[in-house]
Amino acid sequence: MKPWLKLAAGAAALALAAGGCAGSGGSGATGAPNDTLTVWLMSGSAPTTLTDELNKEFETSHPGVTVKYEVQQWDGIQQKLTTALASEQPPDVIEIGNTQTPFFASQGVLADLSGSVNDFNGSQWLAGLKPSGEYGGKTYGIPFYAANREVIYRKDMFEQAGITAPPTSTAQWLDAIAKLRAKFGSDPDFQALYLPGQDWYALLSFIWDNGGDIAQPSGTSFKATLDSAGSKAGLEFYKQLVDASATKAPKDTDEANPQQATIYGAGKVAMFIGLPWEVATAAKTDPSLTDKSGAFPIPSKTAGQTAPVFLGGSNLGIPANSKNLNAAKDYLKLLSSAKYQTDLAAAGDVPGTSSDVNALTKDPLGSVMAEASKNGRAVPASPKWGDVESGQNPLKDMLTAYLTGKKTIDQATADADAALDKLIG
Template identity: 65%
Template sequence: MKRWKRLAVGAAALAVATSGCGMGGSGGSGGGQGDDKTLTVWLMDGSAPKGFTDDLNREFEGQHPGVKVKYEIQQWKGIQDKLTTALASNNPPDVIELGNTQTARFAAENTLLDLTGSAKDLAGDQWLGGLKESATWDGKQYAMPFYAANRTVIYRKDMFEKAGVTKTPTSRAEWLDAIAKLRAANASDPEFEALYLPGQSWYVWLSFLWDEGGDVAKQDGKSFKATLDSAEAKAAVEFYKQLVDASGTKAPKDQDEATPQQFEIFAKGKTAMMIALPWEHGNAVKADPKLKDVTAAFPVPSKEAGKSAPVFLGGSNLAIPAGSKKQDLAKDYLKLLSGVKFQNKFAKESGAVPGTSKDVSALATDPVAGPMALAAQNGRVTPTTPKWGPVEAGQNPLKDMLTAALTGQKSPADAARDANAKIGQALGG
């Protein structure tokens, strides 16, 4: 599960979310649920800005005289076990935040309330498609989207101008052309990289796979069948290799974007582009404040001119534990949060894409968050099954696939076929 630690990069950029009001994350499994006038809400550290939660909780209490919101900040480290214990107890919290790759597991364990019949009241017609999918299990809705973040191409405006690249690419062909111009304009600098692209950036590769019309797996009843033994997967690996070869990247072929942290490379001033999350841009700006005025973003281009490629949506969902004794109050809380007022407030204060609002106008003018919000409308997620977690967290076959193809150990087709076999075994086991 990816987390988006948001750092301030401008007026509407991703901001550091403070720890919020309330009692912090030190409460027990249920946080004192014996009081019928208390609604216990667990949100994760770094998710919601303090101003947002203060106003939300204050307005909710005003609408429900006598009710107090017990707002508790939880830490991501160890949250899986803490949630497992809390949801099995007699006094679970009433509203919880879940990473979008966690939701299927708890839904499959029957520890979350079925919200299918409440979707309309929770602005269901405005939910981001990818996050809605991540909150669905066995045809039912067990959570509502909270927020999302996704990758864009962060680029140096000054380097583009110097190289004669007059507009941001809107197709793969234009992207490759821009890379060629950037490398030509900086041919005398042996340290220059038109695009920093590590060999194992598999979330980036997913964009190319989905853009080709392929997928990692397809649902077959209640199970998933791996589908990487396809022409689309082979084509996606081939384009990834083409992009790496064309870019002049010096990134390792056997590591992902975290080893080393790609924002550290970008901040050195020798790289024109990186495919990154907004918090990575924020960290680069923190390392070199001059980058703030010379950087912006554009969506990952599609192979079809004028379109952007689908992107992986990372983010969180909000759910109500099945054992909550305040389910009606909890639904009212989610209804208030999902309304236009608080969705717009969340976008403005956090810079993240609100999961229950397709209106991203609050982010439109930001050079990084704006393109991210537009690309999120075409967002997708990995297979929504509890069995996907071990695939991602273990010896990820997608990482091995990319390294094998980039280093010539295997052909793109053979690398994709081998990854398909391993993923198929994991999803079917």
């Protein structure tokens, strides 16, 4: 699993040092002799072959500028960024999680890139990623790459159960579950769909597909809307899947506890909602799963359509105190070009630009992710969203309370709204 998908942002919990307020940003002349452009990208984000070529091309087109490329580790990056961005000598180009971007933008430590959006291939940005880089009507982060979930399934089990094609609606999905249980249900360990009780990423797809949402903008903050009719319908469908599949997954943990790929690797699960590279994890237990596994987009209630998916990933930004602002913009312009976005896609990521996702079609599982990404969305662009993920996540609490019957759907959603409003309202 990509590290940023399990990173707890915790952004709002970190206060910037009072003595390190950001300035307006340097104007460092492009190509100025003896300049050093410091670039921080995260471990696992871009292949070395890509960054080596990128840095060489940039230095060739900017005589006298040396790229100081530094790979950062996800563990501890929140505090490291907080300190660096408040200093007078920050890096010039940074990668930040897309749920972290609004927080740093709200602190005034990121450069306003609104006037350069077209230079960064802005017309091609994936619609679902663009809002995560915006704050207060301005753009502070540009989409780098992302990933989204899909339904991974056992092709051999589908065939044995008489399912001739992947489901293209929620009704067909439920029908496939029924056929799988009819065929393999005599095995007490069999699960047609492994679905843990707190997989709120999957829940978002069902909420959005039914016209609901987590929250809506309200002035300068957000108002939780989990008690809306559409959001409740999404929650009800989640329970319908849990009940129909008779999943044995815990109702009080998420997809990482235990790792669902390991459960799938044991050979008793026909489907799970996950990321393409989770198959490789499962194949460590059973290598045959590499060839036996296929994928289809999370179905919509509307036949022939796909449900919206959560896009988790990274943005690129420039610290407000960068002394090489113009050169940093040139670097982002190059990295966001079709050439390097296509290379990202070839490496297995959903690139930030929609025109280049088709490079993922070389991988059968990746091609499904790429297609679904075009109907992707992000979480509310609140500076305080990190508190939702790193603390007592109201979405997880809501799911467990409703699935276990401890609360009615009205009680569970109302309580979740109240908790969310305290965090992001």
